[in-house]
Every structure is written in C-alpha cells, then in structure tokens.
Amino acid sequence: MQTTTFMKKTVCAAAVAAAMGAMSLPVQAEGWRGWNIHPEGYPNTEALEAFAERVAERTEGRIEPQVYNNGVLGDQPDAIEQTRNGALDFANFNMGPMGPIVNETNVLSLPFIFDSIDHMHEVMDGEIGQQFADALADKNLIALSWFDSGARSLYNTSHPIETPEDVEGLKIRVMNNDLYVEMIEALGGNATPMAYGEVFQSLKTGVLDGAENNYPSFESSNHYEVAEYYSLTEHLIIPECLCIAKASWESLSEEDQEIVREEAIKASEMQRQLWVEGSQESREIVLDAGVEINEIEDKTPFQDLMEPVYAGFIEENPDLEELIDAIRSSN
Incomplete structure (x- = not known):
C-alpha cells in the first residue's frame, strides 16, 4: 500500500514537473x-x-x-x-x-x-x-x-480611340474571360484571348492590333514600344x-x-x-518614349454598348442583379 501511494505521488510530481517545463518553453512560431x-x-x-x-x-x-x-x-x-x-x-x-x-x-x-x-x-x-x-x-x-x-484602358498600334467606332475591326488581346470577350465584341472589335507573354511579339508582327491594361503593366511589359496609342477608356477597375x-x-x-x-x-x-x-x-516613361495618351471626354457611348453584356450576365445570374444595381447606384 505504501509503495503504491509513493508511486502515485512520484508519477504526479513528474507530471507536474513536465507540465511546468512545457509551460516554460517558448511558444513555437x-x-x-x-x-x-x-x-x-x-x-x-x-x-x-x-x-x-x-x-x-x-x-x-x-x-x-x-x-x-x-x-x-x-x-x-x-x-x-x-x-x-x-x-x-x-x-x-x-x-x-x-x-x-x-x-x-x-x-x-x-x-x-x-x-x-x-x-x-x-x-x-x-x-x-x-x-x-x-x-x-x-x-x-x-x-x-x-x-x-488600377484602371485598364485600351492601347493599339493604329490610332487614338475616341469613340466606339475607333475600336471596330481591331484585333484586341483580352484576358481569358467571356465577359472581356463580349466587351470587345460589343465595341465592334475582335477579341483575342492570349497568354500575356505572347502579346509583345503579336503586337510587333501585326497578329494583334492592340490590348488593354493599366499604366504599370503597359510600361513594364514594353508594350508601349510597339503600341503608341493609349486611350483612357478605363473600362475595367x-x-x-x-x-x-x-x-x-x-x-x-x-x-x-x-x-x-x-x-x-x-x-x-x-x-x-x-x-x-x-x-x-509609368505614365511619364511612356510619354517620354513618344506614346500618345488621350482622355475620353464622354464615355457614355462605350457604356451604353455594354448593356447587352449586362443583360446576358443577369440572365445567367439573376441572383446577382441586386448586387449589380447596388454598385451602379452607389456613386
């Protein structure tokens, strides 16, 4: 009986010591x-x-x-x-x-x-x-x-884009998303999904007429060296x-x-x-290189042409119409 009690006390003491030792260790990062x-x-x-x-x-x-x-x-x-x-x-x-x-x-x-x-x-x-x-x-x-x-805008090798008519017939690279394809097609352009790394050479050789992106990407990709017209459509943010x-x-x-x-x-x-x-x-770099940057005073004609894109999206996603309306009416 005494031996059993002694053993229990020893085990308890060891457990307490182990616990205290564990508590004293630093918390592992x-x-x-x-x-x-x-x-x-x-x-x-x-x-x-x-x-x-x-x-x-x-x-x-x-x-x-x-x-x-x-x-x-x-x-x-x-x-x-x-x-x-x-x-x-x-x-x-x-x-x-x-x-x-x-x-x-x-x-x-x-x-x-x-x-x-x-x-x-x-x-x-x-x-x-x-x-x-x-x-x-x-x-x-x-x-x-x-x-x-940033805000993504259109750039191309041919001319400034002032109105949707200026997009007609242009082969424009877009990201691989149906919405972006529909956006360019609504403007009368030919949307071309393509890997980003292929765009520079495609612009240089005429496979593409243009693309769309923000200032830092337009500059850091060197696309400005072959596409000298940057038009501030700011169509995607x-x-x-x-x-x-x-x-x-x-x-x-x-x-x-x-x-x-x-x-x-x-x-x-x-x-x-x-x-x-x-x-x-980036804007200053491309300007210094000779890129022509143009503001678009009235974006309404571009925006109006997007209504079929919105209608198609809402038809496929009716549960998101309220969210879209909340954003569009929030400004």
Missing part, C-alpha cells in the same frame, strides 16, 4: 507562406512584405509570415486552391480569375461597373465589399483588405484582396486576428499610395 505573383519593388510586393514584417513584430514572433514573389509557388488558380485548402496561408489575389471559384466576384469584371478608382474604394471598403468578403469566406478565403490594380486561408485565420487567437486584420488594412493603404506613385512614373 507559426511560419506562414504567402503567395504573390509580382516582382520585387512592385507596389503589391512592397505592401505584402511590410505586412509580413509588421505581423511578425507585433505578434512577437508567434506568426512569422514570408512572402514568395514572382509566382514561384504556382499561378493564381493553383494558389487560390492552395490557400483554400490551407497549404498556403495568405496571398494577394486579383478578383478577375476568382470568378470560377466565387461566382459573386464575376460582378467585379463587368465593364464600367465602377465609375472611377475612388468609387471602387468606396464600394469595396463598405457594406457591399463585405458581401464579397462573405462570399470568399464561404470558399475558405478570408479577405481582410482590398488592393488596387478590378480590385484585389489580401486574403488569409480560413484554416490559418481560425487557428489564431482573437488578439492575433486583430493584429493581422489591422496590418492588412495598413498594407492596403500603403499599396494604394504606392500604386498611384508607380502609375504616374
């Missing part, structure tokens, strides 16, 4: 992997790396995020799936390729859905933006803040998210969730400012 398609120095990259640094600092190393740039962890569709299943912890995603996963985000690819970048900010930072965040959360992606990707994997988010304490959310919002503010600065720099 959680290494987070972050996906980014952009190179070093790009506004999004700068903002993501600042986010990672500040989260590590403010959580005292409980979370140690690392950003992997240049799409080295896969292309965006792959990265979306990896983040949804928790293989990646965070990412900066454009909403354009998000449509096949989160149908609601296709609304953001409708041409002229936003009147301006400021309008997009107002929408995405408010109650409507929360509806998109809720839809992403249903697919295991927690959207904490919204980044810019597509936001991007700083998204966290739902599994990674739910593993955090409330305190750390608040830190991560605050730093994501700060990263968005930083990215937006850097985007403005970078866009202006």
